[in-house]
Amino acid sequence: MHTPAGGEEIVSAPGKAGFSRPVYTRPRSLVDVKSHFCPGCHHGTIHKIVAECIDRYDLREKTIGVACVGCAVFLYDYIDVDVVESPHGRAPAVATGVKRAQPDKFVFTYQGDGDLAAIGTSEVIHAANRGENLSVIFVNNTTYGMTGGQMAPTTMLGQKTSTTPYGRDFRGDGYPIKMAELLAGLEGTAYSARVAVSTPAQIRKAKESVRKAFEMQIGGMGFSIVEFLSTCPTNWGMKPLDAQKRVLGEMSEYFPLGVFKERTQADVA
Amino acid sequence: MHGVRDLRRDVPRRVHTGVAMSALPASTSRRILTKGNEAICLGAVAAGCRHYYGYPITPQNDIPEYMAAHLPGLGGTFLQAESEVATINFILGTSASGKRVMTSSSGPGISLMQEGLSYMAGSELPAVIVNISRSGPGLGGIAPSQGDYFQAVKGGGHGGYRLIVLAPHSVQEMYTLTMLAFDLADRYRTPAMILGDAIVGQMKEPFVASAHDPASTEDKPWALTGCASRERRNVKSLHLKDNAIEIHNWKLHEKYERIRRDEARAESYMLDGARIAIVAFGTAARVGKTAIQWARKEGIAAGMLRPITLFPFPVREVAELAGKVDVMLVVEMNTGQMVEDVRQCTPHHDRIAFLGKPCAMPTPEEILECIRRLAGRKS
Numbered sequence: 001m002h003t004p005a006g007g008e009e010i011v012s013a014p015g016k017a018g019f020s021r022p023v024y025t026r027p028r029s030l031v032d033v034k035s036h037f038c039p040g041c042h043h044g045t046i047h048k049i050v051a052e053c054i055d056r057y058d059l060r061e062k063t064i065g066v067a068c069v070g071c072a073v074f075l076y077d078y079i080d081v082d083v084v085e086s087p088h089g090r091a092p093a094v095a096t097g098v099k100r101a102q103p104d105k106f107v108f109t110y111q112g113d114g115d116l117a118a119i120g121t122s123e124v125i126h127a128a129n130r131g132e133n134l135s136v137i138f139v140n141n142t143t144y145g146m147t148g149g150q151m152a153p154t155t156m157l158g159q160k161t162s163t164t165p166y167g168r169d170f171r172g173d174g175y176p177i178k179m180a181e182l183l184a185g186l187e188g189t190a191y192s193a194r195v196a197v198s199t200p201a202q203i204r205k206a207k208e209s210v211r212k213a214f215e216m217q218i219g220g221m222g223f224s225i226v227e228f229l230s231t232c233p234t235n236w237g238m239k240p241l242d243a244q245k246r247v248l249g250e251m252s253e254y255f256p257l258g259v260f261k262e263r264t265q266a267d268v269a
Numbered sequence: 270m271h272g273v274r275d276l277r278r279d280v281p282r283r284v285h286t287g288v289a290m291s292a293l294p295a296s297t298s299r300r301i302l303t304k305g306n307e308a309i310c311l312g313a314v315a316a317g318c319r320h321y322y323g324y325p326i327t328p329q330n331d332i333p334e335y336m337a338a339h340l341p342g343l344g345g346t347f348l349q350a351e352s353e354v355a356t357i358n359f360i361l362g363t364s365a366s367g368k369r370v371m372t373s374s375s376g377p378g379i380s381l382m383q384e385g386l387s388y389m390a391g392s393e394l395p396a397v398i399v400n401i402s403r404s405g406p407g408l409g410g411i412a413p414s415q416g417d418y419f420q421a422v423k424g425g426g427h428g429g430y431r432l433i434v435l436a437p438h439s440v441q442e443m444y445t446l447t448m449l450a451f452d453l454a455d456r457y458r459t460p461a462m463i464l465g466d467a468i469v470g471q472m473k474e475p476f477v478a479s480a481h482d483p484a485s486t487e488d489k490p491w492a493l494t495g496c497a498s499r500e501r502r503n504v505k506s507l508h509l510k511d512n513a514i515e516i517h518n519w520k521l522h523e524k525y526e527r528i529r530r531d532e533a534r535a536e537s538y539m540l541d542g543a544r545i546a547i548v549a550f551g552t553a554a555r556v557g558k559t560a561i562q563w564a565r566k567e568g569i570a571a572g573m574l575r576p577i578t579l580f581p582f583p584v585r586e587v588a589e590l591a592g593k594v595d596v597m598l599v600v601e602m603n604t605g606q607m608v609e610d611v612r613q614c615t616p617h618h619d620r621i622a623f624l625g626k627p628c629a630m631p632t633p634e635e636i637l638e639c640i641r642r643l644a645g646r647k648s
Contacts (some may be wrong), residue, residue: 061497066362067505076503082493084365085505087388090358093350097362098493100346101320101370105495123358126351 027051029060029080036074040233040240043071043139045197046206047078050110050137053210054081057218059106064098066091066109068120071145075110089120092127095134106217108135114144117153117179124183124225131188131222131267135213138179138225141232142251149235153177156254161235176254180227184260190222193259196229196252198244205257212262221266229255286338287331290314293478301478305443306331306373306470309399309463310339312447313371315481318397319345320370322359324352324378327411328467329401332373353378357385357398364394365504367492369451373399376417377408379425386460387426390521391506393491395454397447398432399463401470404628412628413466413552418606421464422580429518431525433461433532434579436550437469441476446577452485457528464579466602468552468630528581535583536575539565543572545643546590548611549600550576552630557600560636569644582610591615596643600624600636 026032030051037043054060063081067073069088076083086094091109099107116124116138124136143161144150150163154176158167168176184192191213195206206228213224229251231243238246288303293315301311310332313321321336333349340347350356356372363370374382379400389396402417404410421434433453435446447463454461493502508514539561540546547557554575564571574590574597576583591597591614599608604625612618624631624639 062495064366064493064495073507076501076505080496080501082496082501083503083505084362084493085388085392085503085507086361087358087384090354090361090385093355093358094362094365096348096355097320097322097359097364097370098366099362100348100359101363101366101368102494122351123355126355 027055029054031078031080033077035078037071038232038234040231040243041071042141042197042228042230045203046137046139046228046230047075049197049203049207049210050108051079052207053214054079054106056211057214059214062104063106063108064102066095066098066107068109068111068115070112070115070147072110072112072115072139089115089118090123091115091120092123092132092134092136096127096130096132099132099134103133106214108137110137111139112145113138113140113142113152113154117177124179125186128183128186128223128225129188131190133217133220133222134224135217136223136225137210138227139230140179140227140255141230142176143232143235145232145235149232154255156250178255180225180260183223183225188223189225189261190216190263191224191259192261193225194227194229194255194257196247196257198229198231198247209259212259216263219266221263227255229257287335290339290343299478300475302473302475303440304331304471304473305437305440305465306401307335308440308443308476309373309447310335311478312444313397313451314339314343315444315478316369316448316451317481317486318369318371318451319343320363320368321345321372322348322350322356322363322370323372323374324350324356326375326378328403328413328470329373329375329399331470332399332401353381354384357382357389360396360398361385361389361392361394364389364396365392365493367489367494369455371397371399373401375401375403376405376414379417379420383426386432387428387430388506389460390426390430390432391428391517392504393458394460394504395458396460397450397454397463398460399447399465402464402466410628411467413468413602413630414628415466415551415553415602415606416627417464418579418601418603421462422582422610430521431459431528431580433457433459433528433581434464435461436464436577436579438551438555438575439469439476440472440474442577443469444476444478448481453532455487455489457524458491459524464551466552469555529584532578533581533583533585534577535586536573536577537586538573538575540572540574540590542570544570544595545572545598545640546594546596547571547573547598547600547636547640548576548587548590548607549573550579550607553600553602556631556633557636559633560640563633563637564640564644567641569640571640571644576607579607584614587611587614591617591620596620596622598622598624598639598643600631601626602630603627
């Protein structure tokens with residue numbers, strides 16, 4: 001139990017004179033604004049984890065974030081760091097340009113599943129394969145949220161979306177793509193994990209993974225990615241609690257949680 | 270001059286290293302014999318560019334090869350991308366970091382960059398994009414062409430924006446206009462394009478490697494460098510609130526109007542007393558100059574107005590010319606693109622003639638023949 005700058009993982013603690021002191025605070029790197037995200041959406045939780053990890057390593061003033069296209073673009077309204085907006089799917093390429101120009105800065109992308117796993121597959125694979133020393137936060141909610149719930153590359157078989165009204169069928173639409181495993185298979189990837197944030201225990205574990213990913217970049221180990229299984233109650237047509245259950249159930253079954261690659265040593269020429 | 274002084278011993282001969290970077294002057298001017306594509310590289314380095322990203326495509330491969338050989342030694346970064354789509358986004362990221370950055374490509378690759386260029390124009394990010402254009406449409410061919418004029422000067426990508434477009438017609442200009450492109454891009458916070466072709470890219474001639482004026486290097490208070498002791502910044506093109514995107518469009522429009530007003534450049538060549546004036550840019554203009562010299566020897570009063578900036582188009586100069594000469598002969602290596610902009614400068618469309626050679630360089634003889642016929646009609 002500790003309370004570093006930005007306040008994280010604070011569980012209890014009686015304060016002076018028997019009053020409770022605040023034990024669950026807003027991290028310094030999280031902007032104090034009302035969330036515009038839908039009820040039950042995980043972006044807010046994931047933002048907070050990212051902000052806490054930025055604070056933990058005192059990175060705020062040397063961070064450049066890369067926002068993508070989709071609901072994830074609003075990163076810059078919530079995380080108190082410099083942010084550049086990327087075209088759809090190109091965030092790993094934009095991040096490459098930032099990191100190559102400023103190797104001493106901390107660079108991360110924040111991308112949805114349509115962005116990273118469909119239109120941006122090429123960019124993320126080649127950034128990983130080059131071992132670009134940057135971190136990717138990948139939010140997989142199995143649908144295109146902002147455009148109204150169309151089929152994503154991660155949409156589950158049988159899942160009904162606005163463009164798979166009869167359910168995703170592998171015979172025409174292929175299979176949900178497992179990016180964390182795919183990227184773990186590349187030499188340049190230093191760290192690849194899949195996490196969820198549907199229970200407090202999962203949130204704590206997810207934060208551990210983001211920390212690891214950030215540590216990889218800080219240590220110059222290469223490309224790191226954390227895939228978050230996330231909800232989209234609005235487009236799934238579910239109540240927030242049912243959406244959590246879906247993540248804990250069928251989504252976690254198909255997209256197993258875990259660490260798929262963890263480098264312990266940097267490559268040397 | 271063709272120095273190999275900085276060649277590493279273990280570099281195999283076939284590796285292209287070209288003119289030594291030490292040939293670049295610190296402060297004095299010096300003549301260097303090299304080809305246009307290399308002059309672009311030298312101009313970029315002289316202007317302070319240390320980041321180059323690209324993807325192979327003919328006929329511009331000597332640019333990335335030169336940069337790959339020389340930038341690391343200057344503490345710079347060369348990176349070969351997986352596609353031109355990735356390339357332009359590397360460029361976007363480095364530009365947002367406040368660094369001078371360049372890429373080069375040719376038609377098909379430039380098409381793939383249009384998305385990124387639109388984002389950069391919208392985000393107001395400077396960079397230099399070199400198009401050593403080839404024949405199209407589609408895969409077309411590798412013959413020199415000016416078929417990318419519309420794409421370069423009318424926007425190219427979505428949403429209504431302009432690039433600053435410079436059209437060199439000599440190795441000298443490949444050098445100086447590249448330096449100018451960096452300065453203009455930074456001054457106006459917008460991407461600038463060098464529109465060349467295989468002829469100006471591959472031809473060799475001596476040029477004066479003048480030093481870059483350090484006063485033309487702008488501060489970039491908008492760059493993303495981490496928010497140490499300041500508020501956080503964004504570089505973005507998304508404007509959702511109220512009428513923010515309308516305001517942004519008017520702001521960009523005002524910038525393009527300033528560019529039109531202040532940055533149009535054209536060369537007058539032998540226009541004294543001319544009755545026939547060629548209007549041409551780049552390689553077509555270079556060939557046209559020879560035809561004009563021959564025509565003058567035959568006693569035909571021919572001259573040329575050569576747009577150096579294609580956006581902004583030198584409207585005033587062309588309009589004035591239209592009032593002075595009997596006929597303007599527009600020569601292009603396409604089936605007629607810039608000629609549309611020339612027509613906009615004058616109501617007398619019957620005094621505009623056009624010679625088009627799509628996907629090929631016109632010969633001086635062909636242009637001279639055209640001039641003769643026009644002179645015959647007028648005399």
